Amino acid sequence: MFYGADYYPEHWPEERWEIDAKLMRDAHINIVRMAEFAWSKMEPKEGEYSFEWLDKAIDILSKYGIKVVLGTPTAAPPKWLIDKYPDILPVDVNGLTMGFGSRRHYCPNNHNYHEYTKKIVEAMTEHYKHNSNVIAWQTDNEFGCHESVCYCDNCLKTFRIWLKEKYGTIKNLNDSWGTIFWSQTYNDWDSVISPRRAVTSHNPSLLLDYKRFMSDSFVKYQKMQIETIKRIIPSSQITHNFMGQFNQIDYYNLARDLDFVSWDNYPVINFGDITFNIKKLSASVALSHDITRGLKKQNFWVMEHQSGPTGWEEVGRQLRPGEMRLWVYQSIAHGADAIIYFRWRTSTSGTEEYWHGILDHDAVPRRRYEEVRLIGEELKRIEKYVEGSVVNSEVALIRSFDNEWVFEIQPHAHGFRYMEQLKKYYNYFYKRNIQVDIINLWDDLRKYKLVIAPGLIMVNDEIAKNISDYIKQGGVFLTTFRAGAKRWDNRMNSTSLLGDLKDIVGIDIDEYGAIPTGEEISIKVGTEIGKASFWYDVVKFNTAKVLGTYESEYLKGRGFFTVNNYGNGKAYYVGTLPNDKILQIIMGKVLKDISLKEIPIKRKESVEVVRKIKESKDIYFVLNFNNEESSVILNKSMIDILSGQQVEKNLHIKPLEVRILIEK
Amino acid sequence: MFYGADYYPEHWPEERWEIDAKLMRDAHINIVRMAEFAWSKMEPKEGEYSFEWLDKAIDILSKYGIKVVLGTPTAAPPKWLIDKYPDILPVDVNGLTMGFGSRRHYCPNNHNYHEYTKKIVEAMTEHYKHNSNVIAWQTDNEFGCHESVCYCDNCLKTFRIWLKEKYGTIKNLNDSWGTIFWSQTYNDWDSVISPRRAVTSHNPSLLLDYKRFMSDSFVKYQKMQIETIKRIIPSSQITHNFMGQFNQIDYYNLARDLDFVSWDNYPVINFGDITFNIKKLSASVALSHDITRGLKKQNFWVMEHQSGPTGWEEVGRQLRPGEMRLWVYQSIAHGADAIIYFRWRTSTSGTEEYWHGILDHDAVPRRRYEEVRLIGEELKRIEKYVEGSVVNSEVALIRSFDNEWVFEIQPHAHGFRYMEQLKKYYNYFYKRNIQVDIINLWDDLRKYKLVIAPGLIMVNDEIAKNISDYIKQGGVFLTTFRAGAKRWDNRMNSTSLLGDLKDIVGIDIDEYGAIPTGEEISIKVGTEIGKASFWYDVVKFNTAKVLGTYESEYLKGRGFFTVNNYGNGKAYYVGTLPNDKILQIIMGKVLKDISLKEIPIKRKESVEVVRKIKESKDIYFVLNFNNEESSVILNKSMIDILSGQQVEKNLHIKPLEVRILIEK
């Protein structure tokens, strides 16, 4: 199993490198990622490449058995390049250029930048193509981190070409966007705008297309890097470090061209939060893992794993003793095949001076180093049990970037966020330790017993058919308020308030409204009364059967929760955002339709249990995300592979402690 | 009576138009407003006019007995025009251009825009001058909506001309603005600035003049439109849709050149408010009606009447059953001669996708359509009673845009707003169902028994004389803290802290201070002790008599509330902002001086009763702005014109219900 650290030899004197390598080896580190911010070191002046230092560092590391992932350094173009082509710099929504001095200071559509990217990537791959210590490549760094949107004139031109390819004729574009509204008709391609600052809000279809265009621009930019590497090293393994729940780029598209995906896992970055509660964080980190695993439907790497307090201007929380280990095992439980810490040693300069690594600024090995070493030792011991193990989910949640963007452009109710609704459903399963896959709208749904698509405001024929086919063959499907209200071009449906989903859910919407933030209305399922927020759809049921109703005011007795028999399956509709109490009842009803495989471990809600499968054997990761001791009850005796001992029934688990159990 | 909807045939296929017209007719609709955002449809390319579609729409509508108001489309210049003259785009306070892509993207002083405005207005009026179905014209749309301030170079030049006309010599300007402060003297007209962003705050006189200039610019721009229309159709009736309490343009000036005024009435646009209380809203909407009626001292139209949830990025509240009708009757009660809903059908594209109309996106007639139809039916029935009825007020409140702007520039105390004080006084009368006119500083005051001028910080000779004459002939006048402190050029008076009002109120100000926001001080009138906020004037009374004193600290015993006998009338001065309890006592004292006509209906505070007069008969609109049933007691028996029945004494009124009573 790969176990490592992100390493920046260029930050430290050469004399130090061997000491570092030795310390790494002692901590069971066998991989480092390097060079992803070293452009100015590898090409200090245009065309003058300098890889000697990196060669040397790789040599030293390899002496200690440490392999290397090399990053292309394009997240930070050097100053000489910016000085030569200032138009590489991105431009903000006001038309103001963002200058040199931090990172990600490039427009993804800039031709000069593409050209120089190709040159440095070629130089690196040519230089290292025969170096067997370099075992993988990372493109750029954290695409979509910071506001990765450019409004420069060149982007505008490129956007017009992108639109032309998409719409064919300007009339199609006008029809699709509905530019007739407020007299915004474009007479030709050259008159189309990008959504720079206007007097007031832009057309929502324009806004969505610009988001798609920017996402595509980065995908295309990465693809060019990948093709360059593969041309020179056809067998190369290429990855990128994604960012969990970030959403500026459609991660499904960005993942498509990669061999495998990685992500950067910083569970504890709260800077100003008063009530620190590791339990609250664990569900969100689990979701990020599952999102990442869903990008290519396969295991992933953690390319940056938190190893100390994070921080730029402010310093985040210190990791308490044992906490790092807990996060590492959660990563592995959810599908991580490699754990690489960020970073080896805390930088003594630059913006990230306070983004701490395993070692502090003074390189004295202290508590965190010792923890890393012990985890490494342990992982080595249990490698044979966990390596290659996979998560096998029966439930899928659909996350659609396009739909998330629609709610970013128009949140409908103040503060409403697409992901908050998705999290509500995700957390239902998380609390019950039911494994969930996070998947794309076009993915094959047939392997799942239950598919949930919250916030599915925008669909098209193809998607509707995918869902319809799934249900017809027996699947159970659930969607929520606003489903189908919009066409794929972010215009409202003019034919039905449910669009192409109308027949599937078997209802009409008779009336709807936003619930102002902070207010709630009463709803009822069976005899239980609870609260709902943000939105209400008043359902007029056609073929569907009503299962839940509103209780408030003039809505009293009107339906919000329905089920429709459709083909061999069922389609549920939840026309509001219920509170946890009612959501539990709703999901209880839904889960009655299907039988999910049970986990033979009874646990308190606060303990996370993840089932993985290796060679058709179940492995259970039991993670105590509590500040207190907890316990679980086993239905059968198992082997605790960390201690090697057989365990029965009642199993006590200390705070922040982990058990990995395998059936005898 | 006119009853209608705002209609955008250009948004929908032609096949739909006749269906729409029929549905409208069925709902008793007899008027539509059209075309105010259809420039790109009427003139798709420069000089190529296309009115066929509009002709056809008007023809179809007229077949169903529906008349038309045409709007000039200048609130949204088309892209081809912006591409030809990019300098039409407005420039913000930082000097940054605001781009195409929403609406109101024009500088009101741009010569090219004036020229093209004239052309399209001429083309429209020439085309429709003989069309008898077009019965009125609307200029532009909602002047002063969004931040209608431009800081472009051309505005700067025009501002200098405006200033030269006003001040004659640069010395006069320097003297008036007091540019000697901080060495800001201008040596010639070409050196005068507009208040673009500076290191810190600008000269307040410059700021006020720029506000006046921008207001005048829009007035002038509209006047050019009006003159163009009148030249071609001398008998045309021209209006504009105002925006209630908006204040960027001096509405009195904007109204002057129009035949009648309209406004856009959206009572329920709260997006994030937790405690929805229709009662709170009703007073504010009533004020907006009264403001509108005061612009030309005559009845008005509601050109856009809310017919569903409003919304751009967020969606506002749904109108509950019966609510629309209640707002409609309130509009009529306060002087609306026409009710035109915004809009016929909810747009499926553009920024206002969620600004709902009578029909939803899918055009299925639902609850709101049915309510519109029933209101229409009812209005037809009672038309003969209410049409042409007028409000007749004995009390006037002065609203001065110039004074409001002064408090915008210098709020004095954090968060203090001119309108908040005015509302305090307005609400006193609203709660007692005493009709109030909102009037201008130069209006004839003699028809009123009581004139109140809160926040009258700035006066000039003419205004002081108007007030003085009014009181001398027997009027009762009340003004408040800071009255007269400033000259009409927004400089402080150097002669007296009360300026030209000193003799009228008969006091001096001995000391004054702001009360920090959130704090209160104690005040006393008679034996009642209450609280006051925002400001205190310590009064030194000359000819006046003190009626109320401060109770706090070193102010104890010093006067804040005085009355001065002046000519045959009285002038009251309230040197602080009292809380409701004390305001009630103050106004009680003031009202003792005058006898207002009583309404023969006793009602709970929460029921609004408005008296109107038609052919010297009193009509009472009784509006229950409550979520519960309420009741009123009649002093004499009346006819309920909605039911046609005679009603006596105790009259129960359901929530959101309306009664219109007329004396037998």
Added chain:
Amino acid sequence: MFYGADYYPEHWPEERWEIDAKLMRDAHINIVRMAEFAWSKMEPKEGEYSFEWLDKAIDILSKYGIKVVLGTPTAAPPKWLIDKYPDILPVDVNGLTMGFGSRRHYCPNNHNYHEYTKKIVEAMTEHYKHNSNVIAWQTDNEFGCHESVCYCDNCLKTFRIWLKEKYGTIKNLNDSWGTIFWSQTYNDWDSVISPRRAVTSHNPSLLLDYKRFMSDSFVKYQKMQIETIKRIIPSSQITHNFMGQFNQIDYYNLARDLDFVSWDNYPVINFGDITFNIKKLSASVALSHDITRGLKKQNFWVMEHQSGPTGWEEVGRQLRPGEMRLWVYQSIAHGADAIIYFRWRTSTSGTEEYWHGILDHDAVPRRRYEEVRLIGEELKRIEKYVEGSVVNSEVALIRSFDNEWVFEIQPHAHGFRYMEQLKKYYNYFYKRNIQVDIINLWDDLRKYKLVIAPGLIMVNDEIAKNISDYIKQGGVFLTTFRAGAKRWDNRMNSTSLLGDLKDIVGIDIDEYGAIPTGEEISIKVGTEIGKASFWYDVVKFNTAKVLGTYESEYLKGRGFFTVNNYGNGKAYYVGTLPNDKILQIIMGKVLKDISLKEIPIKRKESVEVVRKIKESKDIYFVLNFNNEESSVILNKSMIDILSGQQVEKNLHIKPLEVRILIEK
């Protein structure tokens, strides 16, 4: 003693001047400051100087025995100069020019501005060099008020020169800043940037150097003014009006070239504060006085002393009866040799219309004038006792601008501010009426018994040696968390987490972390348990002894408070920010080491007592900053120099009242 007002004759008609002078004389005023905003009056057009008006004003004033301080008018360059050289205008972080129309609209590095500054200063000094009524000069006005940072292209060029002088070679700069991080290496001087807006945060060393550069730019600009004046009037006394706790310019550097310093004392400028508490303000104003006195280690002037409500857009609090006198005596107690009120009469125009003076806009002498007159009378009477008296402190607090800037760039914990920590320590002494000097890092420490340096994150060899030498010879020193963590170039130390202070404090840091804002952890000293916030250093003591420990979680029992015997002295380390309760215990332990001279007056905490010395006699200023009467107990009988009476033991003091006592 100098007693005066800031006077703007140019704001008022000449006829008024003599009336003003007479009123001043009657109020015992003997000095005015003038002309510091009168450039456009003194040089209405380029090269056309006009001093007649000023000559006349000075003549009139001198007739009434009033001397003059002349200000150079460079804080407000006139419009003709800006029109001729628009590049004088400063540029903001986004690259946008800040326009004319307020004040301080100049780039301190602009060559044209330097040239024209020299011209006007020469013209003034040439004109007044023989005028004996002009007794002092003030440079500019409030350097560093408003955001005094410019990012223009010329500043960038000048910054590069500044850097070149500092670093010698570009390699040194790269090494010092650690530009290797994120590939920010500069290949030559012309490629170095200023920290204009980038995609995300800049390098912290760049940010600190830019702050230093801008500070130096103003210091250099002032120096040019001083040299110009001194060249023409070698004997001139030159000052500048500083701003207490403002921090954009290193005040120690700005003071160096001046003959004496002044400051502008506005204790009561709160605009929106709910709970007004004069007691809370008094400590902060005392600190500002002590900061000012520390700039040159000598007495100072108050060039602008509050005489009424302050205000621009909003109006601050009125000064209550007696309050002005209290603040005046506090000023004198802390070292003020002159009291000059801002301003004589409230301006009727301009941004500061509501920044009130002694007279209101209408020039009627009211309460505040009468108070000024009485204070003047009183001061004349006691002049012989207080003039030339000095504060003599045994305790010093180090305030370092460089260190303050580091925490501005990186606050570490959300909302943490360098000065807040310093104030905690200052207030400890303030509450006990122990006089404190606020001094610079390079000052001679040997005169103090105790030196405290909170927030000393950044040191260099020289500073460490200064501290070390001080302790070795017997001094007691205390520093706090993060001390020594950074090098003087704002990079982290790579050798030790305590840098050059490690041996002095005799500890290592074993672990550290930020405490999120709003949270607290428990700490213990002796048997007392209290709270701490913002940061925790876990101490590993080497030669030091632990005196206090953490109580929370995994930190329990680990040390945070230590003492180290070093040479003949002691070094204390406080690794967190304790609450007041624990700070009291900590300081109690520290003060046991030294014996401070006792004040022979027992007083309640809320009464401020300041000891000054004149001709080796102690004078006690007893100031009651309470809204209620208070009392003090004297250990020996004294003379109250205000009443001339002998006072014993129990002394009652009315609210806002002052006693000045001298030993018999």
